[in-house]
Amino acid sequence: MIVSSFLSAQMSSSSSSKFQSLILPGLGELEMGHEKRARSFFIREAALWLVCIGGTKAANWHESDYRAFAEIHANVDMNDKDYLFSVNLGHYDSFSEYNAINTRKRLTGDLYKEGGNQWQWD
Incomplete structure (x- = not known):
């Protein structure tokens, strides 16, 4: 009986500490x-948060x-363009080259329509 009450007191203190460490490590x-x-x-938790925030900021700067x-070198309006458009823009010299290659591959669903999607690298 005494051992049981001692263990329950230890468990509640330990559980409280575990819960607090779950909220904020340490x-x-x-x-x-x-x-x-x-x-x-x-210190470790702060370092992880700084790395996470720094990585997000660096990714945003890189995307910008x-x-x-x-916009400057391909003469394209990048507003409302998704990431896949950016990838395709980087892999092909022009809008017409991209569409011609995808037409040859019979990927007609991947073709871009004219009207804001044209680009030509200088």
């Missing part, structure tokens, strides 16, 4: 008095750069 360790371990978790480059 918080449970801090509550249990492990400041050094908690600081290590806080290649879209601006295409």
Whole structure:
């Protein structure tokens, strides 16, 4: 009986610490008095968030750069264009070349219609 009450007290404290660490890694360790371990978790979590945010920002800058480059050098309006259009734009020298190759491959569903989709690299 005494062992049972001791174990339930340990489990509730441990469960609380686990839940806190689930919310913010290191918080449970801090509550249990492990400041050094908690600081290590806080630093790792902050580093992961910084890498995630930095990667997202870098991807957005890269996308902005290649879209601006295409508008200047391929004479195309990139507004309302999806990623696949950007990939095709990068692989073919012109709108007519892209359509001609896809017509030969019998991929008529992938053809672009005129009216804002034309490009020609300089």
